[in-house]
Amino acid sequence: MEKITILGAGSWGTALAIVLADNGHDVRLWGHRKELIEEINKEHKNSKYLPEINLPKEINGFHSLEEALIGIQTIVLAVPTKAIREVLGQVCKVTNTPLTVIHVSKGIEPDTLLRISEIIKDEMPEALLKDVVVLSGPSHAEEVSLRHPTTVTVSSESMEASEYIQDLFMNQHFRVYTNPDVIGVEIGGALKNIIALAAGITDGLGYGDNAKAALITRGLAEIARLGSKMGGNPLTFSGLTGIGDLIVTCTSVHSRNWRAGHMLGKGKNLDEVLESMGMVVEGVRTTKAAYQLAKKYDVKMPITNALYDVLFNGVEAKQAVDSLMARVKTHEMEDLVNITDLPNL
Numbered sequence: 001m002e003k004i005t006i007l008g009a010g011s012w013g014t015a016l017a018i019v020l021a022d023n024g025h026d027v028r029l030w031g032h033r034k035e036l037i038e039e040i041n042k043e044h045k046n047s048k049y050l051p052e053i054n055l056p057k058e059i060n061g062f063h064s065l066e067e068a069l070i071g072i073q074t075i076v077l078a079v080p081t082k083a084i085r086e087v088l089g090q091v092c093k094v095t096n097t098p099l100t101v102i103h104v105s106k107g108i109e110p111d112t113l114l115r116i117s118e119i120i121k122d123e124m125p126e127a128l129l130k131d132v133v134v135l136s137g138p139s140h141a142e143e144v145s146l147r148h149p150t151t152v153t154v155s156s157e158s159m160e161a162s163e164y165i166q167d168l169f170m171n172q173h174f175r176v177y178t179n180p181d182v183i184g185v186e187i188g189g190a191l192k193n194i195i196a197l198a199a200g201i202t203d204g205l206g207y208g209d210n211a212k213a214a215l216i217t218r219g220l221a222e223i224a225r226l227g228s229k230m231g232g233n234p235l236t237f238s239g240l241t242g243i244g245d246l247i248v249t250c251t252s253v254h255s256r257n258w259r260a261g262h263m264l265g266k267g268k269n270l271d272e273v274l275e276s277m278g279m280v281v282e283g284v285r286t287t288k289a290a291y292q293l294a295k296k297y298d299v300k301m302p303i304t305n306a307l308y309d310v311l312f313n314g315v316e317a318k319q320a321v322d323s324l325m326a327r328v329k330t331h332e333m334e335d336l337v338n339i340t341d342l343p344n345l
């Protein structure tokens, strides 16, 4: 049995607390809202984020970060990307113990263009950081908390750390793979949210499955184009953290990004949508970051650019789709195959 503290008592932090509690670990769930922590401890519920679920009584909620970290060597960081620096800053003030940091967030920081493992290294002194491990894959909290079959991948520069985390989480309902490609895993997990927003938009506009299949496929092409230029293994994008997460996020009603996109497609404006969600929609900030990354790496990302125009430049969703369809003709495998090398079929 290990002692683990999860930072962030939202949907995903709470669902992962259930997995770890089911595996017999001593799980502490830290959240910054006192009422929520009291509800977890007294009623074994998290009514805001997973209202249908009764939590295992073994999950202990903490409101004091200092108390939550006493005797702890492993933490799970389950807050939105934009809160990571703030939370880690608080962590570094209240512990002296080197930590294995498992992060489960899916985003990229605009402007710095750092991936989450890079933000963690940037924010924590080396003496406090033992290992960084990312856990990612097609895994909606709503289904994990019901113990429905789910598969994810963990990745770290240290295979030993990856295998340690694999063992912590793995059970009959939650199957964990390892993959040494941290860049590919983090880029796939972050960028699929952009495509999910776009898929929500086309669904909201009333376009059908053809449009969604096109977005998933061409979305994967642009994610893989950027991700491999950044140093990711192209094969990672055909795995759980690439196409796997892209499928689940673009097709599931649980997806916050898809739901936000759906409202945009129905004509709501971005502020109204984010206000009504009450949960993090990572794809919005990540669209900004990916737009900047595409420029930096000189990679074509037409779907990302179109979504950027809808979110930040006031372009109508339908007009953005029309412009994507009217792009100059091209070869499907434009970056992978030199057209003159193709066999003359």
Ligand SMILES: NC(=O)C1=CN([C@@H]2O[C@H](COP(=O)(O)OP(=O)(O)OC[C@H]3O[C@@H](n4cnc5c(N)ncnc54)[C@H](OP(=O)(O)O)[C@@H]3O)[C@@H](O)[C@H]2O)C=CC1
Pocket (backbone or CB within 6 Å): 008, 009, 010, 011, 012, 013, 031, 032, 033, 049, 078, 079, 080, 081, 083, 086, 087, 104, 105, 106, 107, 139, 140, 141, 142, 278, 279, 280, 282
């Ligand atoms: N939900 C899911 O199925 C999955 C989510 N993820 C990723 O996990 C990350 C978290 O997502 P998710 O759990 O869905 O998000 P939620 O919006 O459900 O929960 C986020 C939690 O973080 C808390 N929080 C926000 N800012 C701070 C802060 N500054 N200090 C302390 N706590 C803070 C929120 O508190 P408050 O209530 O006050 O807002 C809330 O408890 C995201 O990056 C997401 O992409 C990954 C896989 C699956």
Ligand SMILES: O=C(CO)COP(=O)(O)O
Pocket (backbone or CB within 6 Å): 106, 137, 138, 139, 140, 193, 196, 245, 248, 249, 254, 255, 256, 257, 258, 280, 281, 282
């Ligand atoms: O990453 C997720 C599922 O794997 C969750 O996606 P959403 O944030 O869109 O709900």
